[in-house]
């Protein structure tokens with residue numbers, strides 16, 4: 001749905017994007033994680049060409065935006081909604097007036113517009129707030145207005161620029177739940193940028209880690225969890241540095257059992273080994289239970305025990321001595 005290739009953006013001597021390739025599939029929620037200055041906002045602004053990339057191509061829904069002139073680009077942008085960290089609402093307009101704004105620009109007649117605004121406010125759970133002004137709303141309500149406005153033109157893609165960063169944890173979860181519902185119900189493809197791992201954990205199907213204008217790793221989350229040495233996995237389930245000879249077991253989307261299954265006690269029962277648990281973390285990620293466990297295995301049948309764990313679809317990494 002979104003394809004970015006060889007994207008570069010240079011501001012004077014600052015290289016904000018240094019050859020970014022990204023593929024967001026139709027109907028997924030894709031999260032780009034990175035620290036401040038990594039280039040996330042620049043990437044998002046280049047996807048809808050609010051910012052012209054220095055080099056590279058951006059294709060959204062089959063149209064190469066980087067090849068379009070300004071008039072065509074304006075029309076193509078109607079298929080791409082955007083929400084912002086600080087909501088970017090018009091303070092002099094009511095909630096309904098804010099949501100109606102893009103429809104006015106599109107030239108939709110007044111009666112159809114009014115009907116569409118009612119539908120949109122219902123969609124985001126703001127029925128009853130149509131006549132309120134932004135200053136009278138909570139942060140979460142303001143972001144709901146932002147979402148309704150972004151969806152006014154029935155976009156197939158929504159770009160989210162740190163949409164929950166200004167919100168408290170409870171409100172963050174309710175906005176993320178709304179985004180997930182819109183993704184499922186409308187088949188909306190969402191590309192979001194965030195510096196919070198919790199956002200990735202809560203709603204994303206795929207993720208990328210970005211630093212210094214480059215993508216370090218990217219892909220569907222279950223695949224990243226199954227990839228040896230994955231940075232995302234290390235950040236999701238932090239463990240102290242591995243001691244030589246210790247074994248790190250990652251429960252991934254390809255695991256044939258459940259992550260909370262007593263796989264360790266099975267190993268002890270089946271093989272002549274002792275297992276010493278050094279640390280671990282387990283959580284729900286992208287709707288699956290996943291995690292990492294660090295152990296030390298001793299005994300004659302250690303090799304066979306490791307083979308058994310691998311056969312069950314677990315990622316097993318032994319730290320070199």
Ligand SMILES: Nc1ncnc2c1ncn2[C@@H]1O[C@H](COP(=O)(O)OP(=O)(O)OP(=O)(O)O)[C@@H](O)[C@H]1O
Pocket residue numbers: 011014015016034035036037038039040041042043195
């Ligand atoms: N308009 C601009 N002019 C000059 N430099 C810019 C401009 N926009 C971004 N940069 C620089 O590009 C780099 C990437 O910035 P960007 O805002 O994309 O990062 P970010 O990951 O979104 O960080 P943050 O979360 O702090 O916004 C930074 O070094 C920044 O200073």
